[in-house]
Amino acid sequence: MNNRLGRLFTVTSFGESHGRCVGVVINGCPAGLPLNEDDIQREVDKRKPGAGAAATTRVEEDKITVLSGIFHGVTTGAPVCCLVWNKDVDSSEYEKTRFQFRPSQADYTAFVKYGGFNDFRGGGRFSGRITVASVMAGAVAKKLLGLIGVEIMAHTVEIGGIKARPLTLDEIRKNVVENVLRCADSEVAGKMDRLIRKVREEGDSLGGIIEGIAVNVPVGLGEPSSDHLDGALAGALMSIPAVKGVEFGAGFAVAGKMGSENNDPFVLKNGKISTVTNNAGGVLGGISNGLPIVVRVAVKPTASIARSQPTVDIKKMKEVGLAVRGKHDVCIVPRAVAVVEAIMAVTLADFALRVGMIPRVIK
């Protein structure tokens, strides 16, 4: 019921997968930020299904419309509302199987929670389509962060068990835009693509891992207790549909390391305090330490698959087989990369505003 991400820079979404639109109200954006529809469109386009094998056949133009908050190409300090209209909507399949819950989707929990009144078409409020709201907000957040030199990039590091090799920031920055799977390791991306095609053939789906990186984050964002920077990022990222795990820096690997291995010794680099390694992933005690913030999120395989699965029809209260038709991505990892970037941007912009590193009026 809260439906709000952030504390000072806040994001409130509305809309459903097969409703009229998906939109967002962004509160707390400083006045004076040059912003136009193209800035937002560019980020939204990154989330669109690409030409690749992974993506859905639902084709939404996703042309964004700004309803408020921008005047003469600049933010005014008032809430920014923007939305995309839903157009390529065919709800017929959903009507037919309305009472047959798709396994590992929110159909069942939504049905119980909302007493059956939820808009079930295309997953309604639970659809991955709602993430376009985050991406619109993320576009604004990225522009704000750009003012203080913070850059955010995310990339696919694993799909279906195939792992990308470690690359430098420069390589990631350069390669990721060109690759349809958003994987910076082009050789491995080829293997991923072949696996996706095979799995699509089989009516199945794949998951993977996305790594998000924020570079140039100033020291001092976040606090102990409930304003932990990593806590806030983890909470927001885990709320992206299909995400089942979040880890920072060395992440789960810390369980097998000793302190002497895992600690990041402080050193002086050009007269500034830095660390040799970054096992912390850029956060110490809930506060950014100036190193890149590195976070990885695990994305489950698309729950909607073409092959038949056992499930329950709640109206008849009997077990049935269900093959999900509709239009779905075989693997949403490549499209979710833009969402991870957006969520990181929104969270970091919020934290930068809290400590005054982004001013309330941009001059």
Next chain:
Amino acid sequence: MNNRLGRLFTVTSFGESHGRCVGVVINGCPAGLPLNEDDIQREVDKRKPGAGAAATTRVEEDKITVLSGIFHGVTTGAPVCCLVWNKDVDSSEYEKTRFQFRPSQADYTAFVKYGGFNDFRGGGRFSGRITVASVMAGAVAKKLLGLIGVEIMAHTVEIGGIKARPLTLDEIRKNVVENVLRCADSEVAGKMDRLIRKVREEGDSLGGIIEGIAVNVPVGLGEPSSDHLDGALAGALMSIPAVKGVEFGAGFAVAGKMGSENNDPFVLKNGKISTVTNNAGGVLGGISNGLPIVVRVAVKPTASIARSQPTVDIKKMKEVGLAVRGKHDVCIVPRAVAVVEAIMAVTLADFALRVGMIPRVIK
């Protein structure tokens, strides 16, 4: 600056590691809950350093004092404030090395953020000692959850790369209380113990993984967007000092699975809807689905180690070697088990209150 966990059932802590006390104010606890100091003490005792090799030699009695909110052994609906006094405090080592930041601790980030005014003694506000506040709140939350049959248990599943074998809920419930490492697999616990002794000898430290389980959670806690149950749990758990990763159900393993493997088919069990597997970890679309909520958190090895590490002295702005003396746990995993339980309890109680499953007055 928010320093508040929860929305209706909220937890606000205060105090520092070497200050006068560590306390907590719990708002939103329903009136009419039978509650006494023993209920809280019992949970606090679980967090105390055990007899084992893993634990610190700092010995705090940690006897809790209730300052408000309880009248005639029952909660009144007013804020419950309770605290433990700090007694076994020796800050001399910290004064000496005040400007030499301990690697992978919050010393550096706190120093920058708070302009050097932070209470650095024993890590001050960033100490693991602050988690006793969460545990006190968790004790209250557990009593509330008990009213609706929800049970929470956590256990050590990995230390220093040594993994416990999968056990049943009954085995975990039974074994975990007896084992000083809070590991339900007693055979493996023996190996962990030997490793800890060896590492202690070497002046090093170890990390591990804790699994938290909530049983009997009703369907319907949580929402899409910013009130995702898993998002809220992840955010709160990641804010525990030393936690670097959080995953639900199949977690990061989803990256290597296909949809047909990872999906949890719905079935009818005794006329009720359930699922065969629980790869979702009890949450679908941000809403509890009635299956056990299963979450794992990665805990890094204690940053404070006895052997010398390179670091920087900020006053002299030169690199130095630092051996952290003070009193520390070789592996905080066993003590953090109580904290994971507490954070889960607080979050779940808050969500149950939001949807009215726990009433505002207990009769």
Next chain:
Amino acid sequence: MNNRLGRLFTVTSFGESHGRCVGVVINGCPAGLPLNEDDIQREVDKRKPGAGAAATTRVEEDKITVLSGIFHGVTTGAPVCCLVWNKDVDSSEYEKTRFQFRPSQADYTAFVKYGGFNDFRGGGRFSGRITVASVMAGAVAKKLLGLIGVEIMAHTVEIGGIKARPLTLDEIRKNVVENVLRCADSEVAGKMDRLIRKVREEGDSLGGIIEGIAVNVPVGLGEPSSDHLDGALAGALMSIPAVKGVEFGAGFAVAGKMGSENNDPFVLKNGKISTVTNNAGGVLGGISNGLPIVVRVAVKPTASIARSQPTVDIKKMKEVGLAVRGKHDVCIVPRAVAVVEAIMAVTLADFALRVGMIPRVIK
């Protein structure tokens, strides 16, 4: 930057006076509430300028559009977004006098706060037009409150120093809808109307007082400290543009009364606890006591007046005379009546949801 009214039932507005639209996102509305555009339109129409002398000549159709949250005529539990498009907009006058701050308007403070980037046309974000967002939300809140028998009515009790005589609830309920000034005392309303016509002639404006009444509010809404019901109502009502005072029950008159006069003795009425008088205005200790909630708000005379006033041109930094042209109400009191009702409804619905008196799913 918060831009959110309420805690569980929350209202977030967007849009500007001369922008594309004014809209609202309502979060936390229970699922299952029958709701259609007519329900909302009816309330919005109450706020439209009437045929009377008091009102502006700007004529907005104010036809509402629902963008999300309703499916098959029933709320789904998802955010309800609705808006009205701005049509009768002429910003030319505002462009001309952009740097000449209208006295007692927000032009100056907005200019300073937002660095001159604010949309100044028609007052932009500070226009009374933004209150249509509250009215849309209030329509939903009223339907929710209707489920538990709570009725909300507001009426004009004073304009330009002319006071309505005390009337019964029945009289108010009946008369207020018919009177264009929303004054239940038709004789006095005639006098008010004549004064308004005279003042309009003189290029001046008038203020007044609105009384809001909530009947049938159950005992138990609100809490001490920051969730005081009267505190929340006062805060929300004082945030309506042009409101300069708020009082409950006997209000400011308490300053001249003795305790024995002002106290409301408890009595038994039909076996239920009630009070003889209602000097408390329905709230004791921040908690509703079952008596009607009675609140009065003071509304200042419209700041925009036709006659010339001294002010400052900030660009030239010199004093100038300014006659505000544009389209304005001589007295906004009659139109603000709907806004007072809406704000009361939103606040009370929020409080009723917090204590579970309105359920999360309407069946």
Next chain:
Amino acid sequence: MNNRLGRLFTVTSFGESHGRCVGVVINGCPAGLPLNEDDIQREVDKRKPGAGAAATTRVEEDKITVLSGIFHGVTTGAPVCCLVWNKDVDSSEYEKTRFQFRPSQADYTAFVKYGGFNDFRGGGRFSGRITVASVMAGAVAKKLLGLIGVEIMAHTVEIGGIKARPLTLDEIRKNVVENVLRCADSEVAGKMDRLIRKVREEGDSLGGIIEGIAVNVPVGLGEPSSDHLDGALAGALMSIPAVKGVEFGAGFAVAGKMGSENNDPFVLKNGKISTVTNNAGGVLGGISNGLPIVVRVAVKPTASIARSQPTVDIKKMKEVGLAVRGKHDVCIVPRAVAVVEAIMAVTLADFALRVGMIPRVIK
């Protein structure tokens, strides 16, 4: 259940009238503020019952204890917790009349809301004694505001219908500290005092009006919608026990004024924009305009009076007569002056922090 005043600088109280203590946790106080117990004690002492006729005979030493957040005489950025212990407590009268609700007190509403589990002794959580928590927080807020030159003063302007004459800021500042009734008009204060003595004799009580003034508030605090500065102040002030009305500047008098009278024309004073009059009370469009913020609050006569009043015994469900014994102020206005100052200070400090006018670290 929220129990939190403020958004960035937040105040959470705990304790009851006859419990062990009344305390407060202040979150979001910048690091580096010189602060000691005397700073807080000084403000708390202002709230103590004076030698005058108005005050209670309950004598609490109210010696404050700081539990956290201050280190070497300076705030650390961690939560500041402080409290006063309850000592002069005699609950015997309350036990006797537990089920006989004192008219116009919170006994009845608290009983219903908390199912009879509330600590009723001395009004428990609803006692005026809880305001000492606000005063402790206000002391910290005042020190913060002092850094940017903001001064806050409040004074008694009416008691029992006797009104103080208008005085200059200098006169108020000077006189108010010396007068036991906190009334700057010493001649009128004498009359008030005589009335109070007479009313005390009669076993009755008196109300009044307090005016709060904040001088030197920078332009730009507050926002339209839910962060209206006057809305926030009104909400917080109306939540002080016994307050029944709040008005800014001309307040309720606006109802009888014309726009041309009420508008505050802008003028240039020493090259700066100011206004001739201050009918707005220092706030335009929810944003401070640089003029003094002037707010008046109506305080009802003490509900507890010595003479017998009709009420209901809920256990017997019959009407009875009740004379409230205990220890009470005949008129709480003089003591509430310190509370009004504190609440204004807390709110203004919070708003100044939000826009960065008070920095996060004081250097």
